[in-house]
Amino acid sequence: MRSVITYGTFDLFHVGHLRLLNRAKALGDKLIVAVSTDQFNAQKKKKTIIPYSQRAEIVGSIDCVDMVLPESSWDQKRTDIKKYKISALVMGDDWTGKFDDLRDVCEVCYLSRTSDISSTEIKRLLSPLDDGHMKDLRKALDTVASIIASLQ
Amino acid sequence: MRSVITYGTFDLFHVGHLRLLNRAKALGDKLIVAVSTDQFNAQKKKKTIIPYSQRAEIVGSIDCVDMVLPESSWDQKRTDIKKYKISALVMGDDWTGKFDDLRDVCEVCYLSRTSDISSTEIKRLLSPLDDGHMKDLRKALDTVASIIASLQ
Numbered sequence: 456m457r458s459v460i461t462y463g464t465f466d467l468f469h470v471g472h473l474r475l476l477n478r479a480k481a482l483g484d485k486l487i488v489a490v491s492t493d494q495f496n497a498q499k500k501k502k503t504i505i506p507y508s509q510r511a512e513i514v515g516s517i518d519c520v521d522m523v524l525p526e527s528s529w530d531q532k533r534t535d536i537k538k539y540k541i542s543a544l545v546m547g548d549d550w551t552g553k554f555d556d557l558r559d560v561c562e563v564c565y566l567s568r569t570s571d572i573s574s575t576e577i578k579r580l581l582s583p584l585d586d587g588h589m590k591d592l593r594k595a596l597d598t599v600a601s602i603i604a605s606l607q
Numbered sequence: 608m609r610s611v612i613t614y615g616t617f618d619l620f621h622v623g624h625l626r627l628l629n630r631a632k633a634l635g636d637k638l639i640v641a642v643s644t645d646q647f648n649a650q651k652k653k654k655t656i657i658p659y660s661q662r663a664e665i666v667g668s669i670d671c672v673d674m675v676l677p678e679s680s681w682d683q684k685r686t687d688i689k690k691y692k693i694s695a696l697v698m699g700d701d702w703t704g705k706f707d708d709l710r711d712v713c714e715v716c717y718l719s720r721t722s723d724i725s726s727t728e729i730k731r732l733l734s735p736l737d738d739g740h741m742k743d744l745r746k747a748l749d750t751v752a753s754i755i756a757s758l759q
Contacts, residue, residue, distance in 0.1 A: 467729070468620050470661045473668050504729060509622045516625050516670050577619070577656060596747040603754045 457483035457542040460535060462526050464491045464574075466503040468513045471572035478566050479545040480519035487539055488514050489526035504578075536560050609635035609694040612687060614678050616643045616726075618655040620665045623724035630718050631697040632671035639691055640666050641678035656730075688712050 461479045465472050465488075480486040490511045496503055503510065507525070515523040524535070536544065536557065543562040544554060551565045613631045617624050617640075632638040642663045648655055655662065659677070667675040676687070688696065688709065695714040698706060703717045 468665065469657065470664050473665060477668075505621065509724075512622050513620065513625060516629075518668050518670055572661075592744065593747055596751060600747075600751050600754055603751065603758065606758060 458485045458539055459483035459543045459545055460487045460541045461545045462489045464503060465510045465514050466505055466574045467577050469572055471569040474569050475547060475566055476517055477519050482543050485521045486519055487522045488520050489524050490514055491526045495527045532557060608637060610637045610691055611635035611695045611697055612639045612693045613697045614641045616655060617662045617666050618657050618726045619729050621724055623721040626721050627699060627718055628669055629671050634695050637673045638671055639674045640672050641676050642666055643678045647679045684709060
């Protein structure tokens with residue numbers, strides 16, 4: 456049996472995450488997902504919207520995921536790979552080359568991410584005071600300013 | 608075999624959604640989830656962050672979900688219940704009483720929602736009235752203030 460492992464934050468779970476997990480699972484028979492803890496994210500100066508327990512609960516409920524564990528340090532990968540007899544480590548291609556030192560213990564695969572879908576893009580879409588709103592607001596203030604100026 | 612159906616939008620999939628789906632599934636053997644289409648949401652003046660195809664893809668990937676179908680009108684529930692031989696319709700308790708007219712064709716259950724977790728709350732957390740916007744706004748207000756001061 457081939458076990459595959461991947462690591463990630465999985466904030467605001469979206470189809471980009473889902474498709475990466477499905478493609479990771481397709482590389483083996485069992486998929487283990489290590490979800491970064493809030494403490495580990497704090498070390499990385501990364502802040503999530505959704506807390507660890509909820510991110511892990513969602514990832515664990517996905518069809519193709521067999522096991523979830525917490526990721527709490529940069530150097531646990533080598534330990535996990537040995538402990539869980541991992542055949543392949545899978546990461547998104549934004550990490551290309553970063554984990555090549557682990558090729559002595561398992562395969563290392565970097566999968567391309569789904570274009571145009573990311574937690575960052577979702578956060579941008581949710582910005583309620585967008586550029587359009589800001590221009591409107593600025594225009595209104597400029598109008599006020601010009602009226603006041605005309606009083607001088 | 609008892610089939611259960613539920614209806615929802617499932618924008619920005621979160622543990623509130625997940626727990627409701629798990630509790631719906633526990634009421635039967637098969638869980639069908641009808642996900643509202645973008646067109647139907649537009650009729651309801653409801654705008655989602657995530658488009659229908661992605662919302663349906665995520666819901667369909669959840670362990671306890673056996674089938675996903677599109678919800679495209681208010682009156683399709685009765686048709687679905689007959690077509691899929693549904694034993695129970697499950698809705699969140701924000702809908703309590705609203706679908707009691709369907710009790711002649713199946714059980715109707717309203718489940719309590721997970722407190723403090725909702726798409727609305729996530730959107731609020733994400734509201735980025737960020738530093739750049741604030742600086743622009745502040746600058747415009749300072750201009751107005753200085754013009755007013757010069758009038759004194």
